[in-house]
Amino acid sequence: MDMQVNFGGLSLKNPVMTASGTFGFGLEFAPYGDLTRLGGIVAKGLSLKPREGNPMPRIAETPCGMLNAIGIQNPGVEHFVTKALPMLPWKDVAVIANLYACDATEFGELAGVLAGEEGVAALEVNVSCPNVKEGGIAFGQDPVQIGRVTEAVKKKAGDKHVMVKLSPNVTDIAVCARAAAEGGADSLSLINTLSGMAVDIRNRKPRIANVIAGLSGPAIKPVALRCVHQVVHAVDIPVVGIGGIASAEDALEFILVGAQAVQVGTANFLRPDFAFGLADEMESLLSELGAASLDEFRGSLQLPI
Numbered sequence: 437m438d439m440q441v442n443f444g445g446l447s448l449k450n451p452v453m454t455a456s457g458t459f460g461f462g463l464e465f466a467p468y469g470d471l472t473r474l475g476g477i478v479a480k481g482l483s484l485k486p487r488e489g490n491p492m493p494r495i496a497e498t499p500c501g502m503l504n505a506i507g508i509q510n511p512g513v514e515h516f517v518t519k520a521l522p523m524l525p526w527k528d529v530a531v532i533a534n535l536y537a538c539d540a541t542e543f544g545e546l547a548g549v550l551a552g553e554e555g556v557a558a559l560e561v562n563v564s565c566p567n568v569k570e571g572g573i574a575f576g577q578d579p580v581q582i583g584r585v586t587e588a589v590k591k592k593a594g595d596k597h598v599m600v601k602l603s604p605n606v607t608d609i610a611v612c613a614r615a616a617a618e619g620g621a622d623s624l625s626l627i628n629t630l631s632g633m634a635v636d637i638r639n640r641k642p643r644i645a646n647v648i649a650g651l652s653g654p655a656i657k658p659v660a661l662r663c664v665h666q667v668v669h670a671v672d673i674p675v676v677g678i679g680g681i682a683s684a685e686d687a688l689e690f691i692l693v694g695a696q697a698v699q700v701g702t703a704n705f706l707r708p709d710f711a712f713g714l715a716d717e718m719e720s721l722l723s724e725l726g727a728a729s730l731d732e733f734r735g736s737l738q739l740p741i
């Protein structure tokens with residue numbers, strides 16, 4: 437079965453990507469499988485300057501998922517371009533850079549640095565920085581800012597595919613999706629983590645130093661499916677599904693709802709080899725289900741009339 441996917445000029449040999457922040461720059465996972473079996477590698481979030489991230493503890497386990505408040509710890513975009521990217525098999529697997537900045541200008545600058553990099557297949561824009569200038573609201577919660585950031589990235593991205601990653605922590609994700617599409621996004625990926633917290637009744641302290649953190653893993657899959665369902669009906673651009681994928685069945689649920697492709701996040705921590713075999717598992721399951729192809733299955737969810 438043909439598992440290739442092509443959308444918005446981005447070509448992937450299969451619909452499985454690894455989600456940003458859960459797969460390092462990719463090389464860390466090379467001992468667990470052949471990176472070129474993946475459709476794409478979304479690298480950990482990059483900022484213009486290196487970032488130390490948030491204080492520890494910044495990870496807590498929850499039933500069916502985890503909370504994290506890493507704070508986009510990363511060595512900066514120059515390090516990625518000069519040290520990590522040349523080591524990745526980017527000719528055989530799409531490498532997608534995930535961008536993090538705190539204003540539209542800085543996002544544009546980051547895109548400009550990556551625009552000329554042959555090894556980068558696409559830019560994924562993470563719009564979850566709290567924008568202090570605008571009063572502390574996260575970009576991802578403000579459709580006007582999402583539009584502005586998308587336009588700024590598009591302007592500097594050259595011919596790179598621009599994927600905007602949406603937050604579920606909003607009243608209406610379809611409004612945010614439309615803002616990104618109108619700003620010129622080539623595709624959307626969703627969802628990022630859900631806002632959450634955990635506390636310890638013994639020492640009466642938050643379990644995460646930052647107090648509020650991002651929830652990911654199987655617990656968020658129903659929310660992610662709902663968001664993808666709403667967004668595929670709200671915009672004409674392709675959508676990539678993310679959230680709690682831990683099996684081929686989970687991945688195909690997102691495809692059924694209309695996603696072009698998927699990203700695997702938290703599951704990489706539990707089973708570092710999981711993402712490598714997922715496309716094959718999806719292919720077998722599609723055959724078992726009697727689907728003629730991935731394209732035929734995509735978006736074929738039968739809704740009540």
Ligand SMILES: Cc1cc2nc3c(=O)[nH]c(=O)nc-3n(C[C@H](O)[C@H](O)[C@H](O)COP(=O)(O)O)c2cc1C
Binds near residue numbers: 506653
């Ligand atoms: C430890 C950790 C770090 C993450 N770092 C990033 C990041 O740098 N940029 C980003 O856009 N998303 C980041 N995410 C969000 C994931 O890419 C993904 O959207 C989310 O975890 C939901 O997918 P999952 O349930 O499969 O983990 C991070 C998630 C985790 C668990």
